[in-house]
Amino acid sequence: MNWIIWLVAAGVLGNALWLRRRVTGLRRLRPERSTSPLDGYTALTAEDAAVPDQVLRAAADHARREGLGMLDLVPADLPVEQALDLVRHVDPRAYRKDRFAMGRGAGYAVLMAGDALERARIEPRSGLDAGEMGEALVRLRCYADTADMVVAPFHAPDRIGQRRAWLRSLALALPPTVAVPQTLYQSGAGCLLALCCPLIDLWQGLGVVLLYSLAPYLIFTGTALRPADLHRAAWLRVVHVPLTIWRTLRAPRSRWERHRLQLREEARARYRAEIEAGVERFLGERRPDCPWCGSRNLAPHLVTRDVIQVKPGRFPLERCRDCRHIFQNPQVTPEGLDFYYRDAYSGLGDLAAERILGGTTGDYLARAHLVKRFTTPRTWLDIGTGKGHFCRVARTVLPGTDFHGLDMGEGVQEAVRRGWISRSFHGQFLDLGTDMIGHYDVLSMNHYLEHTPDPLAELDLAAKILEPGGFLLVEMPDPDARLAAVLRTFWMPYLPPQHLHLIPLANLKRALEERGLEVVAEQRREARRGLDVLPAAACLINLLGVDTEDPWRSPHPPGPAQYARAAIAQLLAIPLLGAAILADLLFLPFQGSHSNTYRVLARKQSG
Numbered sequence: 001m002n003w004i005i006w007l008v009a010a011g012v013l014g015n016a017l018w019l020r021r022r023v024t025g026l027r028r029l030r031p032e033r034s035t036s037p038l039d040g041y042t043a044l045t046a047e048d049a050a051v052p053d054q055v056l057r058a059a060a061d062h063a064r065r066e067g068l069g070m071l072d073l074v075p076a077d078l079p080v081e082q083a084l085d086l087v088r089h090v091d092p093r094a095y096r097k098d099r100f101a102m103g104r105g106a107g108y109a110v111l112m113a114g115d116a117l118e119r120a121r122i123e124p125r126s127g128l129d130a131g132e133m134g135e136a137l138v139r140l141r142c143y144a145d146t147a148d149m150v151v152a153p154f155h156a157p158d159r160i161g162q163r164r165a166w167l168r169s170l171a172l173a174l175p176p177t178v179a180v181p182q183t184l185y186q187s188g189a190g191c192l193l194a195l196c197c198p199l200i201d202l203w204q205g206l207g208v209v210l211l212y213s214l215a216p217y218l219i220f221t222g223t224a225l226r227p228a229d230l231h232r233a234a235w236l237r238v239v240h241v242p243l244t245i246w247r248t249l250r251a252p253r254s255r256w257e258r259h260r261l262q263l264r265e266e267a268r269a270r271y272r273a274e275i276e277a278g279v280e281r282f283l284g285e286r287r288p289d290c291p292w293c294g295s296r297n298l299a300p301h302l303v304t305r306d307v308i309q310v311k312p313g314r315f316p317l318e319r320c321r322d323c324r325h326i327f328q329n330p331q332v333t334p335e336g337l338d339f340y341y342r343d344a345y346s347g348l349g350d351l352a353a354e355r356i357l358g359g360t361t362g363d364y365l366a367r368a369h370l371v372k373r374f375t376t377p378r379t380w381l382d383i384g385t386g387k388g389h390f391c392r393v394a395r396t397v398l399p400g401t402d403f404h405g406l407d408m409g410e411g412v413q414e415a416v417r418r419g420w421i422s423r424s425f426h427g428q429f430l431d432l433g434t435d436m437i438g439h440y441d442v443l444s445m446n447h448y449l450e451h452t453p454d455p456l457a458e459l460d461l462a463a464k465i466l467e468p469g470g471f472l473l474v475e476m477p478d479p480d481a482r483l484a485a486v487l488r489t490f491w492m493p494y495l496p497p498q499h500l501h502l503i504p505l506a507n508l509k510r511a512l513e514e515r516g517l518e519v520v521a522e523q524r525r526e527a528r529r530g531l532d533v534l535p536a537a538a539c540l541i542n543l544l545g546v547d548t549e550d551p552w553r554s555p556h557p558p559g560p561a562q563y564a565r566a567a568i569a570q571l572l573a574i575p576l577l578g579a580a581i582l583a584d585l586l587f588l589p590f591q592g593s594h595s596n597t598y599r600v601l602a603r604k605q606s607g
């Protein structure tokens with residue numbers, strides 16, 4: 001049995017060294033006596049942060065010297081458990097280098113360059129609680145190209161009472177509510193394993209308990225952080241950690257949590273009324289023919305359900321036997337789309353969407369580089385841009401290009417305020433695009449066409465707008481992906497009911513060529529987006545009820561039954577997601593030249 005003890009000891013030591021490596025990535029603010037005002041920077045501070053003006057000025061000097069758009073001040077005496085939470089969730093070295101990282105920090109005080117606080121519409125500028133600061137960090141990071149955190153000499157009061165809100169507000173996990181159990185399981189499991197060791201072998205086991213207790217010294221000694229409670233948190237660690245978990249769970253709701261709860265319950269009342277009226281009414285009339293080729297030779301393909309948000313409803317997909325086009329039939333009505341899109345990319349789902357859309361930088365870079373191989377456009381319109389996350393990344397590849405964005409969501413206006421696009425069009429492309437003839441060198445439709453009721457009309461208009469030599473970039477789920485047939489409704493790219501059409505690549509290429517658009521590049525395997533089995537497993541866990549928050553899932557606020565269900569789903573998630581990753585790796589070699597996505601670049605021909 002001794003090997004178990006050695007394994008736990010190695011785990012405790014390895015974890016401590018990993019955390020120490022991250023802590024050493026935090027730099028200390030130089031203690032100089034700065035006399036210059038904040039000049040060019042504005043501070044956002046928490047209600048429990050007493051940051052001396054002197055420190056703010058020195059921090060502004062530091063930010064100016066380093067050319068930072070955003071600087072989070074980490075209190076030098078940050079308590080042990082909060083300091084551990086910080087480095088558990090962010091590697092300061094990587095954060096400094098990653099231009100597109102999610103906003104992170106300690107959440108006591110942050111400096112923003114220029115008018116970023118105004119553009120982000122963050123009010124008030126002081127007196128925020130932990131959750132409000134966390135949410136502000138995530139939002140503000142989108143208004144700065146460069147960000148860092150620095151350890152500064154000011155006092156951090158203990159914030160365990162707001163830890164739950166803090167962990168949730170940062171969208172550390174998907175869904176964001178899972179960040180709390182994830183963090184608590186992580187710290188609780190370490191403690192429990194160490195405490196089990198003396199039961200196996202008393203003296204060796206006590207050695208592991210001692211190692212576990214002293215780990216905070218190993219993590220923090222000689223670094224920029226000097227936690228105020230270091231000795232207590234270390235020597236009493238086997239009591240301190242469980243107590244911290246208890247306090248995290250039992251703390252009264254913070255102001256930020258009460259506000260979120262109010263939004264959720266307001267939404268619940270509206271969803272309840274809509275669901276009671278019957279969601280079947282959100283499906284329109286079934287059409288007898290294929291929207292792509294007009295054939296009446298249709299076959300049932302699959303009946304899907306919403307496995308992401310888990311809103312009620314069933315959505316039949318049909319397949320054309322002649323052209324292989326797959327489409328939702330009957331289609332969800334505009335009223336239904338309003339119901340199903342609500343809180344997906346904005347509202348209650350805002351922070352989660354930020355994490356999802358901000359997490360695929362590699363795909364965005366690949367798209368921009370593909371276009372750059374053929375042209376250096378002066379103007380580029382991204383159709384269905386959302387909040388402009390793609391343009392944020394693409395403009396670093398094509399710094400001379402003027403990016404505009406079009407979307408039916410209001411987030412497109414925020415994209416302008418964030419500086420990711422220079423002009424926004426709010427509405428439908430078919431309504432707005434007719435005035436755009438000759439205005440753009442490149443049009444892009446990334447994961448857009450499958451959401452539109454009439455993709456052929458969209459392509460007609462795109463072809464009309466482009467001048468000869470102009471380019472159209474299309475990226476979309478590939479319905480020929482082999483795993484689509486295996487995973488069925490759990491294959492993420494079906495994204496029911498948002499995806500109304502799934503277009504085989506051959507069909508799209510023919511449609512482009514019929515409109516005078518010559519395909520100059522196509523990518524299938526290279527266009528892969530993430531994995532397939534892993535998101536399917538995540539959807540399954542989602543369906544089991546891992547998130548107790550979603551107001552459309554129950555007419556009443558969550559009770560003990562929902563929390564128990566969520567706990568079971570969280571525990572099942574560990575083996576299930578592990579097995580899913582393994583399955584994905586095993587399937588990869590058998591997917592031929594396909595993946596779950598394809599990307600096509602086409603050039604408008606003259607004449």
Ligand SMILES: [Zn+2]
Pocket residue numbers: 290291292293294295320321322323324325
């Ligand atoms: Zn057809």
